[in-house]
Amino acid sequence: MKVLLAIVLSGILFLNCSCNPEKKNDAVDQVPAFPDYTESLKKPEVKVDLSFSGQDCASCHASDTKMTGPSFSEISKKYPLSKENIEALAIKIKNGGSGVWGNVPMPPHPSITEEQAKEMAEKIIGYKK
Numbered sequence: 279m280k281v282l283l284a285i286v287l288s289g290i291l292f293l294n295c296s297c298n299p300e301k302k303n304d305a306v307d308q309v310p311a312f313p314d315y316t317e318s319l320k321k322p323e324v325k326v327d328l329s330f331s332g333q334d335c336a337s338c339h340a341s342d343t344k345m346t347g348p349s350f351s352e353i354s355k356k357y358p359l360s361k362e363n364i365e366a367l368a369i370k371i372k373n374g375g376s377g378v379w380g381n382v383p384m385p386p387h388p389s390i391t392e393e394q395a396k397e398m399a400e401k402i403i404g405y406k407k
């Protein structure tokens with residue numbers, strides 16, 4: 279009888295343990311391929327910083343007004359949020375180019391890493407206004 283009780287008790291303990299919600303946090307430690315800003319961008323109270331400090335973007339791009347380059351707001355309207363568009367704009371940020379918005383070229387940014395460029399592209403595309 280005592281043995282049976284012990285088995286039942288340990289069974290309950292085991293179930294408790296495997297249902298522990300803290301266990302689920304293991305997945306959070308895995309770093310995604312690139313950060314997902316999509317959720318935070320949907321919240322209006324989260325102010326997205328598009329000044330990209332340390333970079334020269336702000337000398338040609340503003341959030342809502344056209345300067346030498348198109349505004350980030352215009353760019354975000356042109357490109358729906360998708361992996362393909364993020365990658366295409368990331369390449370443009372790194373390599374530069376012209377012809378999409380006019381004849382003025384966008385200069386290349388070879389020192390920006392692919393990850394950084396994707397992060398910037400995702401923030402720009404996600405900036406719907």
Ligand code: HEC
Pocket residue numbers: 330333334335336337338339346347348353367370371375376377378379380381382383384385387398399402
């Ligand atoms: C010297 C001015 C200049 C600077 C500096 C600059 N851009 Fe641009 N950018 C442009 C111009 C001009 C275009 C339009 C290019 C075209 O028509 O293809 C452009 C286009 C873009 C586009 C849209 C590309 C497309 O194909 O639709 C993105 C995104 C962008 N810039 C991001 C950035 C980011 C991020 C930085 C900073 C790392 C930056 N730009 C720095 C001038 C600039």
